[in-house]
Amino acid sequence: MSLRHALLGLLSEGPASGYDLLKLFDNSLANVWPATQSQLYGELGRLADAGLITVQSEGARGRKEYAVTDAGRAELRHWMLEVKPTWIQRYDMLLRVFFFGQISTDDAIAYLREQQRTGAEAVDHLTEVGQMIADYDDDFTVYGRVALEWGLRFNRLHQEWAEWAIQEVKAHDRSSSADPCKPSDEHGA
Amino acid sequence: MSLRHALLGLLSEGPASGYDLLKLFDNSLANVWPATQSQLYGELGRLADAGLITVQSEGARGRKEYAVTDAGRAELRHWMLEVKPTWIQRYDMLLRVFFFGQISTDDAIAYLREQQRTGAEAVDHLTEVGQMIADYDDDFTVYGRVALEWGLRFNRLHQEWAEWAIQEVKAHDRSSSADPCKPSDEHGA
């Protein structure tokens, strides 16, 4: 149910069409709340039906410019101040880690190295984004940078964790092949 | 589509019923891939239809014990080695941050403080989980700890970021109320 509020939030900065919002999304909110074009137009329709936004003006090519209503502003405030953020996460990346016993140590390490790389690339990408928006100082951009910092830290964490995990997996490999309870030829399988 | 693989992975450790798997989930995979009872039973049925698992034996109270087949093991391997982890995340927690301009500085800080607390609590919880599983040294637990470490780092990051963000918001508040372009009474609204 958060796409509603993402749209309300964007429209609170000023009126815009679905198309405008779609582009705005890409450079900002998509990082924390991705949405497709279909979804966006659908939600705009529902928001208008609910009276949280209105069509302010219609332009060329069927363009509809939406503006947030008082009811919409109230709903946004309510969501921001009183609704607890959901804290559900799904990481199939970590799911695989649980099953490392099913693949070879080398494959596990290759997997983790790939994760390390993914983290590093994301850091690079976000750093670029940061440079692109460095000159703006409107509220949306200022607070966007606070969110961006989260992303930077997250990806650095990802990268560093992967490096740590590689060492951990290597250590476990050594200890289990040295383990007198298990045959030493297991490490080569 | 990862619930399939979560179940295949668990069943690779040994045969189990839906009920067993449900409980196993709670203490391990639910942290990285939550699933409900409905979903789990549904997926088990579909996995059996697809021939990736089989009903090994039926017990009392309609209990069905499932075991993974060779096809299932192959599918798990394929998923682990060749399917790229999806990297889609949705954080309504961060979405709100983008719209901090719509609420007062004090409310924004209260929000961040709450996030800081949430992170700290999660760290405590995961630390407890770590202590509970400290004595096991099977593969699943060993690698589970590697995933747990990710969770610990993640929540520490969350906590530290929130603390940093509070300072950032305070700094922005001071600079905008000192800003000659904007009226100084804005900070009190």
Add this chain to the structure above:
DNA sequence: CCCTGCATGTAATCCGTTACATGATTGG
């Protein structure tokens, strides 16, 4: 005149959540 970009929509499908529904067994 045609291509690119602007602009909006619908339909099918999948996954996840919530709630409902049922019944067998075991231990106190």
Add this chain to the structure above:
DNA sequence: CCAATCATGTAACGGATTACATGCAGGG
């Protein structure tokens, strides 16, 4: 015998993804 636990399923609903479908307007 009754409550808790074991154990499995179905149905309704909502949100997200993908693909499809359409058409106008402006610049070269």
